[in-house]
Amino acid sequence: PAQFAVFGHPISHSLSPAIHQAFAQQCGIELEYRAIDVPPAGFADAVRRFFADGGRGANVTLPHKAAAFALADKHSVAATRAGTANVLTRLDDGRLAAHNTDGDGMVRDLAERHEVDLRGRDTLLLGAGGAARGVAWPLLDAGVQSLTIVNRSPAAADALADAIGEPARVRTRYWDDLATIGSFDLIVNATSAGVLGVALQLPFALLGSRAVCYDLSYGKAAAGFLDWARVAGARYACNGLGMLVETAADAFVLWHGQRPDTEPVYQTLRRQTA
Numbered sequence: 016p017a018q019f020a021v022f023g024h025p026i027s028h029s030l031s032p033a034i035h036q037a038f039a040q041q042c043g044i045e046l047e048y049r050a051i052d053v054p055p056a057g058f059a060d061a062v063r064r065f066f067a068d069g070g071r072g073a074n075v076t077l078p079h080k081a082a083a084f085a086l087a088d089k090h091s092v093a094a095t096r097a098g099t100a101n102v103l104t105r106l107d108d109g110r111l112a113a114h115n116t117d118g119d120g121m122v123r124d125l126a127e128r129h130e131v132d133l134r135g136r137d138t139l140l141l142g143a144g145g146a147a148r149g150v151a152w153p154l155l156d157a158g159v160q161s162l163t164i165v166n167r168s169p170a171a172a173d174a175l176a177d178a179i180g181e182p183a184r185v186r187t188r189y190w191d192d193l194a195t196i197g198s199f200d201l202i203v204n205a206t207s208a209g210v211l212g213v214a215l216q217l218p219f220a221l222l223g224s225r226a227v228c229y230d231l232s233y234g235k236a237a238a239g240f241l242d243w244a245r246v247a248g249a250r251y252a253c254n255g256l257g258m259l260v261e262t263a264a265d266a267f268v269l270w271h272g273q274r275p276d277t278e279p280v281y282q283t284l285r286r287q288t289a
């Protein structure tokens with residue numbers, strides 16, 4: 016069967032192999048999908064070896080998404096905007112194509128699974144790293160009213176706002192000003208604080224009356240932010256498990272030309288990771 020893999024470090028708890036196997040079973044496709052743990056220094060070699068040995072496609076997760084973008088020969092618009100890639104695909108001529116499905120996966124999870132109408136929402140994006148860059152454009156494409164980017168280091172927030180180049184809708188603010196910048200209808204946590212085990216100190220005043228809070232991570236990493244959101248009175252607080260399943264589905268479509276039904280896979284994982 017065709018060979019696929021996910022590269023990360025650590026990777027042992029990755030849900031990607033189970034997700035892709037579940038999709039494959041649904042679609043009657045046989046595939047091999049491995050989790051490959053490799054530290055940053057060995058990433059490029061491990062990827063080249065995988066594709067030289069017949070690998071067709073790979074997902075890439077922390078901490079390799081920027082390196083995956085850098086080693087590819089071709090880049091989709093979504094990957095170029097984000098500056099990172101979570102999907103690598105071998106083209107017929109042997110070159111590697113980088114793509115990023117994070118933002119579209121996140122928007123589809125929010126808009127379709129959680130039935131959140133994104134249009135007209137004043138949105139706060141916390142973070143300006145790879146994950147934040149991945150979702151910024153798709154949120155704007157989905158019609159949010161405004162996007163306020165706040166990052167601990169202001170330079171990265173400014174760089175992202177400059178790259179987007181829509182000053183009427185996109186602005187940056189300082190982290191220290193979070194207590195006084197008003198309230199939002201959608202708050203997206205795209206920082207890696209939770210993954211690093213650090214609790215963000217956020218003022219409750221950030222939440223507007225119909226606020227939806229979304230953390231791009233899931234499990235323990237998302238718990239701190241989502242607890243804060245519930246205590247602060249968020250209408251809706253969701254983690255990034257649905258996003259993970261949707262991003263996997265987009266990679267699956269790219270590789271196999273069939274769109275799987277994500278809902279049963281999401282429900283199974285939700286029970287398992289609850």
Ligand code: ATR
Pocket residue numbers: 080141142143144145146147166167168171205206207208211213215
């Ligand atoms: P990722 O791929 O997860 O986005 P990244 O590109 O390293 O990883 O970006 C991490 C993001 O989380 C950055 O926006 C970072 O802020 P800085 O640019 O100031 O480093 C943010 N971040 C990490 N730890 C944080 C913390 N304790 N408080 C606030 N922001 C934090």
